[in-house]
Amino acid sequence: MFRGVAQMEIGPLIKLHRIKQNMTQEDLAAGIVSESYLSKIENQKTDASPEVIALLCERLGIQLNAENEDMIKEKAEEWFALLYDAHSREERDAKYQELEQLFKNSNSDYEILFEIHKIRYYLLRNENEKTKEQIEKLTNLEYSFDTRQSFFWNKYLGNYYQNYEDDNVKALQFYKMAEALIKKIELAETDIADIHYTLAVTHTRLINDLKSIEYANKALDVFRQNYNFVRCAQCHIILGICYRRVHMIDMAIKQYNLAQHLGEITENSEVIQLSNHNLGYLHSTLGESDEAIKYLEKAYEMGSNFTTTQITTTISLIKEYYNSERIDEAKMVLEKNYSLVKELPAHSKKLFKLEMDVYKYAIYQDYNKLEHTIINEFLPYLEEKSDYANIVTYSNMIGEHFEKLKKYKNAANYYKMASLNYQKLLKV
CATH class of the missing domain: 1.10.260.40 (lambda repressor-like DNA-binding domains)
Structure with a gap:
């Protein structure tokens, strides 16, 4: 046989x-x-x-x-682990190529699980088309998945909808299906912690802060016991965001500082950058512009690659310079980074491009384009995405613009839009 x-x-x-x-x-x-x-x-x-x-x-x-099934299993599990913690792309790619060759020469029960993990691998490489193709191929096999395969299948579908489709509601549905399978299979506690962390991130994006805090603390307990300080730092950042939203400012600052400390211990620049970014954003929401700029500048200067974190920091810094009437500095950062938005993956480009456009027209006082972009492009896009927080920000911005022009009726309409969406935000 x-x-x-x-x-x-x-x-x-x-x-x-x-x-x-x-x-x-x-x-x-x-x-x-x-x-x-x-x-x-x-x-x-x-x-x-x-x-x-x-x-x-x-x-x-x-x-x-597959007479070498035990060896295949060991190598596959090693590669699966590389898809979670901070490892070099070269190391992941080398292990991937080795497994591809192994499965060509000798198939095993692990092959389907390997194919499912390819979804996460392609996501990490920002290979959108390959990710879609892999999902389409495996959809035809979904009926045959065992419980372990179904767990990772649902988890990675959640990753796909969250990161490429920007659909956190659908992502949450898949993550919950994965979570429901935890008790039916044997999983490493770090795998369970990872799905809890993922659920925390998703609830954060949906502004379900209490749920996010619950899941982040579950994940944090496991990562702390395993001395995984980078993952601990990521949990602290999620907790900081949630505490800021519920106006527990001292707790939020404590969480961000813990994340920053762990980033420094592990020499993880991404964690340090993200901690500084969030500290800057927190002080911005408190109206403490000088403190906000101090942290945002630190985060901005740390960015060597034009990642999503880097462009978010860039836009936040431009906003803070603009609101503080430091126009020359806002222009300098804008001009240095404006064209780089084109290098971002298509799924995240539109929001950032619209934000950069808005501040470009505001900084250079091109008011016709500013009005057209906010009213006809940006606000409809934000409404489509149910992004209430940004609707409040940009409807207030255009309202203030019309008020300065003494177009009080227009200003009142957009202030009303900001108020209505703020109420929606409170109900989420």
């Missing part, structure tokens, strides 16, 4: 390889079995004879005799 692959699990593996090779059922079945019988094999509705399985595998160019 076929070592390493259970008889009733051969069908999904055959289907997986057929899909990967862009073969139809007709192509694979020709001269071996009928298409309907192949369909039953792939869908685990029959046990085919070893002879039939051998012929199908020969046509696919695969072997189902």
